[in-house]
Amino acid sequence: MTTSETIAAVATPAGQGGVGIVRISGPAAFAAAQALSGHPPEVGRVRFARLRNQQGELIDEGVVLAFAGPHSFTGEDVIEMQIHGGPWLLARLMECLCREHPIRGARPGEFSERAFHNGKLDLVQAEAIADMISAGSDQAVRAAQRSLSGVFSSRCHALHEALLDLRMRLEAAIDFPEEDIDFLSDPELMARWQALHVEHQHLLEDARHGVQLSQGLTVVLAGAPNAGKSSLLNYLSRDETAIVSAIAGTTRDLLRSAVQLAGVPVTLIDTAGLRNSDDPVEQEGVRRATKAIASADFLLHVRAPDIPDSPVPQTQARIITVHNKADLGAEPVGWMDSQHSQIRLSARTGEGVDSLIEALVGHAGESDFSARQRHVDALVRLGRHLQEAGQCLQQGAGDIAAEELRLGQRELGEITGQVHSDELLGRIFSSFCIGK
Template sequence: MSLSADTIAAVATPPGRGGVGIIRVSGPGVPGLAEQLLGALPAPRLAGLHRFCDSAGETIDAGLALYFPAPHSFTGEHVLELHGHGGPVVMDLLLARVLELGARQARPGEFSERAFLNDKLDLAQAEAIADLIDSSTVQAARAASRSLQGEFSARVQVLLDTLIELRTYVEAAIDFPDEEIDFLSDGEVQRRLERVVENLHQVQSQARQGCLLREGMSLVLAGRPNAGKSSLLNVLAGRDTAIVTPVAGTTRDVLREHIQIDGMPLHIIDTAGLRDSEDPVEKEGVRRAWAQIEQADRVLLVIDDQLGLSADDRAILERLPAQLPHTLVYAKIDLSQR
């Protein structure tokens, strides 16, 4: 455990007005600071009503104070939480008083940093805190919560422990070749290593899924001009985001919409129709379209069902990056006579 030498403080609730505002303090100076601010050190882990006083003894606010002695706290240090009224002026006055008593303003993320340094969190759990706060869907919040509880870290630790054990067997077989027991001959080590590889692929898949839930999937609508891309964008967005006309080349810039489908955040990107053009504006739109395609997680290649899969569509398919997942979407089927 690596306890810090200084004491930090910060407002733990979002900026603005609210019913409750919280000041969090962590570090070795918490007991003395609490005695000066509250008149006495609160009982550990019990919420008590206290007056929060300034240097002249005047009451700044009255609220709840909670004291968590080290190491039984979020950071592993002495922690004091002051729960007062959530007005900006009250919070500013209370924080200023705490800083006056010897604490310093915490850097962004410093409480989590101290929790990590004091072995209260590992890196995956520390990242999960930010993911949980920033989650935009229920599924993303649940995935971050599971990671915060150590589920992902536990799977990685099992893999690590198994690899260390297998390494021990292999080193023993190499260092003691004359022993009667050969750990490698019966194939058990090989079978266990294969299971490790399989589990590693599952962990990688889980990590990729978590990344998509956190950051969202970039889904690019691509295709020839007037194939129906903008109509598809409007349907997915649930509103008329893009202009739809029978004129080819209506969309010349990149349009974006952010939606959710079954809890997955999706960044839908409508692009200019892909074709050769001498028009400088349209050429720039096509260039931007290909730039978006190269950065996409998946491409929806929109095909005009009236024309079917044309040579131009096949040329676009051939130009797509080899590892980029894509789906063919046939549009205008209500107009098609095929």
């Protein structure tokens, strides 16, 4: 994409700081830098400059960096002016640029959008920059860095190639029906479909993991009244967030607490004890609990030896059964099974809680790459096309299988941006900050 418009924005956060940066991208960038500093910008050199407006009034002094397109972030000529980080100074510089030069203020994410259009980044990488900036833990930063370096994109490309290859074979089989050999019943086709299916499953699982890591885990505590859910929430959040009492049915509403467990951002949600009740407030509490359980990443099903258990509602969440109040029994505290799906602990003494954190973070821990929900949604849709293609292959309906594979390819193209609509790009880049 070539654009004649030159854009500028303050690239540093709002407020006062030691240094403030204004970034300019487009064909008028170098001329503007020359007019303000009195010198032609030099690529590869950092130049000290006194920046003045057309009347010769000093705006501020600082340094000017020049990057000639296409060897720049956006692929266009780019200037960065580093001046003192005063909001008033930065506003004066922006005003001068936009009034005295053919330059306009950039929209949120417009620099990244230009980088995307100029082939400097694909969509996954552009999103990874935003995720890296908003990362809340070391693991999330590392995952976003891997996405930025192309780990996720190259797995998408590899899957795309494998889909294309199978599709081409199928189309060849359809196009040459006069050949004696029945291509469609070739076991090689089914083997290739199987390999695609397996890689798709892995990619989907890794992408889900990447979403959890960048956006954090939602962990819902549910179970019978008095099982100790609120006690466990308080212990994990190291706060008296929830009221704890020996009266069954103490918690009615959902209670949220944002914590970091071993560096992973986690939203803990305490819920009303699950039981049948005539009390409309408690009924509403159970309804809300059920809803929270349905959308959780993890469900901690809290049980205790001194109260009857309540079954938990159906959920896609990974379930860990927490045998609480282990201090009341003689069995070993902190014990967990090999799948990390059962843990014995005491929310009162805290014994065994480390094992629970280990189980939660072990699942969320390191991720191959960062991802977003839109990537997961596209991979889920791809999975449906793959399933359809597999069934059609078995039934010998090669043309429909090929069409399903083509639709699957589109889903992958949406992830990386090979297939995109203005609306999709608008949605993605408008969530970025200005100057990025």
